[in-house]
Amino acid sequence: MKSIILSSVVTALLVFSGCADKDPAVDTANSGAKQAAQEVEAPKTETVSAENSSVNSNSNSFDLATLQGQIAPVYFDFDKFNVNAANRDALSADADIAKANASALSLKLEGNCDEWGSDEYNFALGLKRASAVKKALVAEGVDASRISMVSFGESNPTCSDKTQDCWAKNRRVDFKLIP
């Protein structure tokens, strides 16, 4: 009897104190045939933050947008992270823009993959691609300290069809110019 009273008190304390344990757990203290209904608690989770992507804006936004439009992405072969011959000219042209008109800006390289895999390895592959582009840019004379990198894995597709052309478009490194 004592233990039933004790467990009832503990149950009541847990229920009324809005306790830390958010498990939708059923207190199993009582299991007799004529027990009272057990409270099942749903998780009282709240939306804890609403972060929106920060958008960099300044008075030169028009110029920035124009320059941004001139820098072309670099595309990669399936499961590869080396810059192939077909993309080398495009990369050189990007390096020229980075050194000339965009010389006052920082460069953020965004590595992307196709949809085949949503794990850390895919993110690492995206980063390898960004890293290959960074090396090529530095070799072309772009200051390494201006370049930062990020990998978005498969989470930033430009094309969502189930075709090989589409997957090829998603295996890329994008350039973002940052004031």
Added chain:
Amino acid sequence: MKIFFSLLMLCSLLLSDATIEVIKKVDSLPSLAVEDSSSSYDDTFKLTFFKSLIADLNVLSIFNVDRHHNVVHYNDTNVAVENKDMEYVLRYKLSEDDSGALNVESKLIKDKTTVFSKSYKISRKMVYMFVSHAMAYDINEFMGKPSVAWMKRKVIFSRIVAPKKSELVISDYTLTYQHVAVSGGFNVFPKWANKAQNAFYYTSLDGKQPTLKRVAIRTGKTSRILSSDGVIICSDVSDDGKKLLLTMAPKGQTDIYLYNVETKKYKRVTKYGGIDVSGQFQTDNKIIFVSGRLGYPNIFSKKLGTREVEQMVYYGKSNAACSAHNEYIVYKSRETSNAFSKNTFNLHLISTKTDFIRRLTATGVNEFPRFSRDGDAILFIKNYESQSAIGIIRLNHNKNYLFPLKYGRVQSMDW
């Protein structure tokens, strides 16, 4: 006689190995029917609850569950005529009280005798699924089967809703209950911070550098842990919650780092010049991880504080994700390598103590395997077309269950 006993012992050893498939077990499972005696609520809700309960009872994998919806009076001494041959009958009654709370009375009947009964109460009817999970959990306990405590745990996952836009969602294990915990922005790789599931880590990709953050659920307080150029991901949390295995690339080179939550210091664990990611604690001082050191992704292990690296998996040409529980490792293997058509990814289970390999899935894209804390079940993501589902594999019962996501695509999840 000796030979007979040694054969018997060998058989019992094999039976306790989870890499061995259990087949032809279904016939021997007891039958169970479910009877609805609800007095409140409309038919739609009554049927929704019934389906949820049937799904939970099925996942227990200890009954052959009859799917027919029979309505009987709660106090009837006889079970429904259709169920007279059933070994067990679970009867329940939903009722709404004055405060709008959902009350559930339930009893398990065997041979016209109530062998187990329990009542439940939950404040809102829309979170009914937690009552249904609790009922299945209690029946499993009553039957004396290995615990399914994971049924009551919460799942956290990131859902891609648009390119570079995601939500972090907390749900029950069937994804029926969903609460968006972090909305807006581009946040990926959520990971529970401790056993109690009262905080979680995630990677924010919105700022200049990828940043690891921690959210305390109760207070809603978000704190910044670390930033790294390229990539930062919390791959695993130690049992005591004091150590993290991070994948970072401060110099553009992905490696695994061990982070101490109390001292806030970290040190590099792997030093290979290619890709090392997805560190998972196997024991306190041994990790398994995914590395590209053979020219393709594969699973390796390393003792912390030593240079010793051991290849763990010898099957599969591309094994890019893994999860460990004691001697068992579940990993994802790419079975086709095709740039021009759809590829197949399957999950496999190995034991470090035997040479057996057990394939756990058969078709489609199966990834992100995660052992339950007790190793009884594996949760994974199955992607097909542009939709995702969360799957559950009951290892000892050789059964898989899928729970589809209503919209969006699961990027990663933790259990």
